[in-house]
Amino acid sequence: MASPRAQTGSPAPVVVLVSGSGTLLQALLDASQDPDYGVRIAAVGADRPDIQGLARAERAGIPTFVCRVKDFADRAAWDAALTEQVAAHEPAMVVSAGFLKLVGERFLAEFGGRYLNSHNALLPSFPGIHGPRDALEYGVKLAGATLFVVDAGVDTGAIVAQCAVPVQDDDTVDSLTERIKQAERPQLVEWVGRLARQGFTVDGRRVRVPPAE
Template sequence: MPPSPRTPARLVVLVSGSGTNLQALIDASTSPDYGAEVVAVGADRDGTGGVARAERHGIPTFVLPVPDFADRASWDAALAEAVAAYDPDIVVLAGFMKLTGPAFLARFGGRTLNTHPALSPAFPGMHGPRDALAYGVKVTGATLFVVDEGVDTGPIVAQVAVPVLDGDDEAALHERIKSSERAMLVDWVGTLAREDFHLDDRAVRLGGESHDH
């Protein structure tokens, strides 16, 4: 019988910007039945709104600007160490604009979640809403996935569809996607925290792995 997940599960959230998804996770975690709590927030640059939000809630923070390190490998190793210090069950990249590397994935691969503002595998990369508009699709959306070494290529946890409306520009479409993305993130982080999860090839399965350790 695998051990049941820790309750509440420990979340470390990494941010690069204003932290709206972080705020949604903090708000959700105030409910005792959510099953997860944000134990630390990290950023890749100074002055982010996400770190300011964490500080207002008394959540520990750390900042690791890439230019402070000799190379990306050194930064990646330092990020892994900083996150490991908080012993997370799940790491959430909430608008974190840097790709994690091998040292980080060696520690937290299979436990790190990210979102993408498109229905993967369509429109990967930095401009999902713009690319969806340019292609002329009628439905796009958002994807929650387990991070791997690729760009928006990891095993998919959940997806939500968002219609493309006549007259949409990139900003309007992206705003609607972000709203759906945020709700999906909060819902599924809670589910994964309460029930635990593991990877079965590209399938994300709820519950711990059945083999004994």
């Protein structure tokens, strides 16, 4: 399964989905100011209103939309509506940057193979929304972040990139989470840009990126 590559001189449109403060989004917004980065943030979507992530997008002049689960009869209807709102911006890729909702069949049928998620653990260990907490409770010495291509499972998709963050003896969930974010942001920026500029192919469990031209 191949993802489209940005055309020369034309940045790839990317829709970013958020649920909270949007620090990962901000890193992408900052990077996209460079014409050579190869990415244009086409829109930012959220599953709830009045969050800092949407405010960041609005300050940057980026179109936003909100698609709340509770506004629909069921998750399938929400998934269909989310798919339509994202598709309206014709993205080459979609990036989950702290988006806390699992998408469904309709979304993956439309964007499968080009929907990326950044997770704050070294997958396949500690999937789900409490990665740093679970890592601390288990007693691992290395935590980190994983960028992967979303599939129908929970944090089970093919891995694009990972970065390791040592766990300190005095770490709390908050301190470890913050240090993971500090490593997660540059990884996300580097790889979203690289995938947009160079394209990529998902081959089973492998994500293959051709060399830069």
